Amino acid sequence: MRILHLVPDAGWSLVTSAVLVQIAAGILPVAFILATSAVVARVPDAVAGGLGSAAWSDLRTNLILAAAAFFGVQLLLPVQELLGNLIRRRLDDLVRDRLMAATQASGGVAVMEDPELLDHVADAKDRLRTEMWSPGAAGAGQIALISRYLQTVLAAGVTSVAFVWWAGPALLVAALTIRFGYRLGLSVFTEVFRSTARLRRRSEYLRTMLLQPAAAKELRVFGLLPWLKQEYTTAAMDAAHPVWRARRRLFYGPYILYVLVAFALLGVLLTGAAQATAAGLLGLGGLILVFQASLAAMRIGGFIAESDVATEQGLNAYRSVERIERMSEAAARTTESGRGDPAGLPRTVLRFDKVSFAYPGGPPVLNDLDLTIEAGRSLAIVGLNGAGKTTLVKLLARLYEPTSGAITADGVDIRTFPATAWQRRVAAIFQDFTHFELPVRDNVAFGAVEMLTEPERADKVVRAALEKAGAADVVDRLPRGLETPLSRRYAGGAELSGGQWQRIAIARALVAVEGGASILVLDEPTANLDVRSEVAFFERFLDLTRGVTSLVISHRFSTVRRADRIVVLEHGRVVEEGTHEELLALDGRYAELFRLQAARFTEEEVEGCE
Numbered sequence: 001m002r003i004l005h006l007v008p009d010a011g012w013s014l015v016t017s018a019v020l021v022q023i024a025a026g027i028l029p030v031a032f033i034l035a036t037s038a039v040v041a042r043v044p045d046a047v048a049g050g051l052g053s054a055a056w057s058d059l060r061t062n063l064i065l066a067a068a069a070f071f072g073v074q075l076l077l078p079v080q081e082l083l084g085n086l087i088r089r090r091l092d093d094l095v096r097d098r099l100m101a102a103t104q105a106s107g108g109v110a111v112m113e114d115p116e117l118l119d120h121v122a123d124a125k126d127r128l129r130t131e132m133w134s135p136g137a138a139g140a141g142q143i144a145l146i147s148r149y150l151q152t153v154l155a156a157g158v159t160s161v162a163f164v165w166w167a168g169p170a171l172l173v174a175a176l177t178i179r180f181g182y183r184l185g186l187s188v189f190t191e192v193f194r195s196t197a198r199l200r201r202r203s204e205y206l207r208t209m210l211l212q213p214a215a216a217k218e219l220r221v222f223g224l225l226p227w228l229k230q231e232y233t234t235a236a237m238d239a240a241h242p243v244w245r246a247r248r249r250l251f252y253g254p255y256i257l258y259v260l261v262a263f264a265l266l267g268v269l270l271t272g273a274a275q276a277t278a279a280g281l282l283g284l285g286g287l288i289l290v291f292q293a294s295l296a297a298m299r300i301g302g303f304i305a306e307s308d309v310a311t312e313q314g315l316n317a318y319r320s321v322e323r324i325e326r327m328s329e330a331a332a333r334t335t336e337s338g339r340g341d342p343a344g345l346p347r348t349v350l351r352f353d354k355v356s357f358a359y360p361g362g363p364p365v366l367n368d369l370d371l372t373i374e375a376g377r378s379l380a381i382v383g384l385n386g387a388g389k390t391t392l393v394k395l396l397a398r399l400y401e402p403t404s405g406a407i408t409a410d411g412v413d414i415r416t417f418p419a420t421a422w423q424r425r426v427a428a429i430f431q432d433f434t435h436f437e438l439p440v441r442d443n444v445a446f447g448a449v450e451m452l453t454e455p456e457r458a459d460k461v462v463r464a465a466l467e468k469a470g471a472a473d474v475v476d477r478l479p480r481g482l483e484t485p486l487s488r489r490y491a492g493g494a495e496l497s498g499g500q501w502q503r504i505a506i507a508r509a510l511v512a513v514e515g516g517a518s519i520l521v522l523d524e525p526t527a528n529l530d531v532r533s534e535v536a537f538f539e540r541f542l543d544l545t546r547g548v549t550s551l552v553i554s555h556r557f558s559t560v561r562r563a564d565r566i567v568v569l570e571h572g573r574v575v576e577e578g579t580h581e582e583l584l585a586l587d588g589r590y591a592e593l594f595r596l597q598a599a600r601f602t603e604e605e606v607e608g609c610e
């Protein structure tokens with residue numbers, strides 16, 4: 001029923017045409033059986049009457065009818081397939097759109113990291129890619145059943161009329177019982193298959209690692225290829241074994257039952273029909289009719305290639321899509337329900353007020369954190385690995401929501417704005433920022449994507465940002481300038497170094513500021529820049545972003561010391577804050593870390609001079 005509700009979305013005219021064709025495809029085989037039996041019944045009289053007799057012309061008419069029914073069935077086959085394919089494609093396109101809309105419904109990313117959601121996404125994506133087992137194929141498969149059921153009912157009816165009244169009901173009960181038993185087995189099997197989604201996801205990940213260039217360097221340098229192949233084989237077998245076991249358990253037994261019951265019932269019916277013929281109660285044509293119609297009626301008990309697996313697997317994929325929609329809608333209700341407008345904020349201050357946060361199922365990362373970020377000033381955050389610096393920024397960008405406490409902009413809780421609206425205020429370049437395999441222009445203009453609708457302005461702004469980020473000369477050297485795709489996988493594409501990519505990302509952030517973002521976050525912005533470039537960048541950066549609220553996370557003290565204020569994060573709390581000089585004078589954690597790093601640099605310099 002679930003899938004049937006979806007079917008009309010393929011378009012009424014298409015669905016109506018497909019249903020009509022299916023009805024014809026259900027009637028024609030029974031017409032063929034009737035006509036061929038009539039042919040057999042008329043042969044003795046026609047032979048006796050000779051050419052030109054009434055019996056002969058009767059025989060000819062029935063032969064023509066049988067031939068017409070036969071060719072009708074053959075002609076309808078490609079039409080059934082074509083209409084089925086159209087329905088499948090249309091429905092799959094719609095389901096694909098729904099899947100994409102669902103995964104983008106929330107401004108937060110927590111739901112996208114939920115393993116349950118990821119299993120459902122993997123399952124739905126897999127099934128949509130196969131086409132044979134997709135929700136669309138399930139819709140088309142349901143329609144294909146019309147001809148099968150119609151044929152069964154008509155053929156059973158024929159046996160009742162032509163032989164004994166109970167033959168038809170007996171055939172129907174036997175065939176449908178076997179069919180529903182088989183379908184039940186199929187649905188349990190599909191559930192078993194679905195439950196292996198996580199195992200299949202792991203084996204798919206290992207296979208992708210073997211095939212894609214991302215891990216090619218490490219796999220070779222560390223000699224991981226044999227290990228990975230073994231691991232992939234094990235993972236693939238772990239995913240396959242439960243499916244194979246279920247297949248043996250659920251299908252072989254019912255299939256044998258089907259064959260036995262079909263044989264027994266057909267044996268009784270056909271022996272009865274043969275005896276009736278011998279006794280002169282049923283003609284030769286009647287015997288052939290009962291024989292063919294009984295076989296046709298029982299056929300529905302077996303496997304129906306164009307429908308069975310597709311409907312079960314497609315339905316499961318559709319359930320996954322519905323589950324994703326429910327999970328994403330629930331997430332979006334939390335992140336997008338605010339109605340406020342954050343335009344122009346913050347004018348004075350951003351505040352973390354007793355903010356605590358833990359990733360789902362994980363230990364606390366932030367504990368009652370209080371932090372004040374003055375608007376229009378620069379703030380640096382330092383702390384050891386895992387202290388929660390990036391997490392703090394993710395909360396500020398509303399990629400996650402605090403477990404308790406609140407983040408406010410000029411005193412207004414930022415949850416009163418839709419997350420997607422608030423995110424337009426924030427330009428963040430994360431440590432693991434995305435290397436879009438797209439032209440330089442897009443990579444930079446994505447800071448304010450609406451700019452791409454005005455190519456001339458976009459080019460001007462992009463060039464200016466590249467200049468400021470110190471990446472103009474890198475781009476000038478590229479074969480197609482701003483048009484160069486940043487990946488060797490495309491003709492005329494180029495691969496950039498880590499530091500060059502970082503400059504591109506910084507330019508992206510500057511474009512975002514130009515586009516109206518008022519909070520600029522740079523997480524380890526200079527980690528890939530050499531020391532001289534880093535110093536030059538920061539001097540320029542502070543000038544460029546004057547008046548913008550900027551947050552910089554860095555392990556390099558040469559970077560953070562230039563910020564207006566510095567906070568030290570430890571165990572999910574701010575443990576020290578002040579200017580570089582104040583924190584040194586405090587002689588606490590910051591001073592200790594600074595001295596450690598300074599000592600290392602001094603040693604390196606001394607060694608370098610020796």
Ligand SMILES: Nc1ncnc2c1ncn2[C@@H]1O[C@H](COP(=O)(O)OP(=O)(O)OP(=O)(O)O)[C@@H](O)[C@H]1O
Nearest residue numbers: 113359362365383384385386387388389390391392
């Ligand atoms: N998506 C995530 N899901 C679950 N746990 C996470 C996630 N991201 C980070 N963590 C955990 O949260 C803690 C803080 O991580 P975070 O990235 O905020 O630290 P950080 O201070 O930025 O560290 P680094 O200096 O190494 O970048 C770590 O223990 C990490 O394992």
